[in-house]
Amino acid sequence: MSKPEIPAIQNVTAGRAVRCAAERAPEKVAISFEDRSLTYRELADRISRVAALSSEKWALGAGDRVVLLAPNCIEYAELLFGLTEMGVVVATLNPSLTSSELKKIVADCDPTLVIAHNELRDVVDSALPTETFGGNQTDLIKDIQPIDNYPAITEEHPFVIGYTSGTTGDPKGVVLSHRSRTWTLMAMGVEWGCFGPNDDFLLMTPLFHAAGFVFLAAPLMFGGTVTITRSFDVDRAITLLSTDRHTGVFLVPTMIHRMLDSLAESNIPFPGETLKTVISNAAALPQATKEKVVNQWGEGLLHETYGATEYGIVTNIRPEDQLLKEDSVGTPFANMEAQIRDQDGHVINGEGTGLLYARGPSTFSGYWRNPAETRKAVQDGWVTVGDVARRDKDGCYYIVDRAKDMVVSGGVNIYPREIEKVLMALPDVVECAVIGVPDSEWGERLRAFVVAADSARLTSSQIIEHCRNQLASAKIPRDILFTDDLPKNASGKVLKNRLRERKKREQ
Known part of the structure; x- marks a missing residue:
């Protein structure tokens, strides 16, 4: 036979x-x-x-x-x-x-x-x-x-x-x-269930970026419709999402901030009844912003995902956990493993803080013609991009900061993201970024760049006093620089290397 x-x-x-x-x-x-x-x-x-x-x-x-x-x-x-x-x-x-x-x-x-x-x-x-x-x-x-x-x-x-x-x-x-x-x-x-035959996904981010591409391709893979805009315009975004057409949307934090500000001055009903999924990525979404989205746009909508081009998507925090797990980026994505390693490369089991590694079928194949950098990023089949993370007892992950962004001031290791989180709790702070700059006495000192609301009369002393009530003295920025905007790449990440190059502005 x-x-x-x-x-x-x-x-x-x-x-x-x-x-x-x-x-x-x-x-x-x-x-x-x-x-x-x-x-x-x-x-x-x-x-x-x-x-x-x-x-x-x-x-x-x-x-x-x-x-x-x-x-x-x-x-x-x-x-x-x-x-x-x-x-x-x-x-x-x-x-x-x-x-x-x-x-x-x-x-x-x-x-x-x-x-x-x-x-x-x-x-x-x-x-x-x-x-x-x-x-x-x-x-x-x-x-x-x-x-x-x-x-x-x-x-x-x-x-x-x-x-x-x-x-x-x-x-x-x-x-x-x-x-x-x-x-x-x-x-x-x-995970997100908004790409099927009955869905119309709204995409307003650049297609050249890895995140832009996957949100273009996902609806097409599952037989849905994808609506693309040439670029992001806050008024048009609000209009489109106010209609009963779109079921999902991908927004970077800057987009969300602008939409919240615009909606605060508008009586337009928002969002439309068909919207069931809002996905945020590319940069950290402050907890204060998450709470505004949940309270103003409704429960059951907001997901925040963490990943990188080298990883793919590593974690996602679902709507039901947004207010329960403050500042968390959730648990590992489908078919992804994540682990925390200490400074000696040993895996930390259970709760702990260290360098984040991930492994799964979505990770990259290496850096083009750059084996040295590939070896730094890939160890024993696990990939890292240099982010420091914490895992709690429930297996939820929290991004502490990039290891390369850590500031050492007076011998104290400081992660700027912690200070940025405190600054963003001020109602008049729209955006901020904290970096380390050379200091003859302390080695490095903290400098904060702050974008304030148009109507705000925020002062440096008010910001420092706010920080003094919530942070140890070594973590309080010594310089507060107000600016109209922060330099960002196309995905919305703040370009801190450009901030480091800026000359100090007179107050």
Whole structure:
């Protein structure tokens, strides 16, 4: 008797998931952007034509690297899925990079081709092979026929290279596999439940960023609709979320702060009845802000997640725990393990504080052409990005600070995030950041940058007095600098390296 034929294993990729969704509901709207929308049938067809274009006209093959430089747009999804389904590795770069910043990253990833939105063409070195799209240009795939068969791409094959923001040094290329991204998407579907066929997810963050991409891809993987905006506008965000249309939204803390401020001066009913999930990430969401969201937007909505491009998503705190576990980022995400290690590298079991490590199918494959930095980040299969965390008796995690941001003043180790938390409790403080600056007597002293509310008459002495009532003397900032804003990267993280470069302003 002959053995039964074993079906060929189908590797899971994000592009394949879109094709499967198109088989289920071809005429359902997949993506909506400004005055355009694509059904799943149209999206799958355009992805197929991009795939054909990449091999037939551009002669790209598996392993070739392509830089994608574009603002949020429908073509971003088409290009990303079409290229990666052919095994092309896409470096998704920040469209706001300067020419010099772009040149440095291009030299690192050594792309075969740069694909740039027409409005960014002048940023790209004219010596680089470049294709442009957008604006009044002819559609790149206008005369291209869909591909018949996609090549077999393994789940371990590189999907994208995402460059770090360079908050602690030169940007590093984070290599993410197809497996990393699809496992992240599946865990998101389980945890947040706002990406299915009856959902319309609102995305207002940059698509080039790792978080932006996964919130684009998750609805498409599960047959939902994703509504993309070109950028974040507070008034438009409130209007969109006040309608009975969107079921989920991803917001970085800066967006939430601006929305809360704007809503405080408005009588508009908010949010709409269909909204069931609000997800915050990219930077710490202060406990005072969490309480405002719960009290003003309603219970059962807010999730805060912790992760990094190298990890994927590590933890999530659910709505029911937001007021019970102050400042916590929750428990490990689906299929993720987390542990705390002491300064000697020993695992701390139970409660404790130390360097956070994580392990799971969503972690990165290493830094591009940078084995030394990869060895620092990956130890025994566990990944760390240098964040110090605490775990309580219930297994909930709390991010203390980045190890590199720790300040040593008079021999005392100080984590700025603790001081920032105290400052954010002041009603008139909109945002803040604390850093260490050189001091001849103490080695380092604390400097606080404070963004105050427009109507506030906050003074340095009031802030210092507030801190004196809640912090040990070594943790009280010696310098208080008021500023209109804080420098941030595209994901909303404060760029403390830029703050360290600022000259002290006169009060």
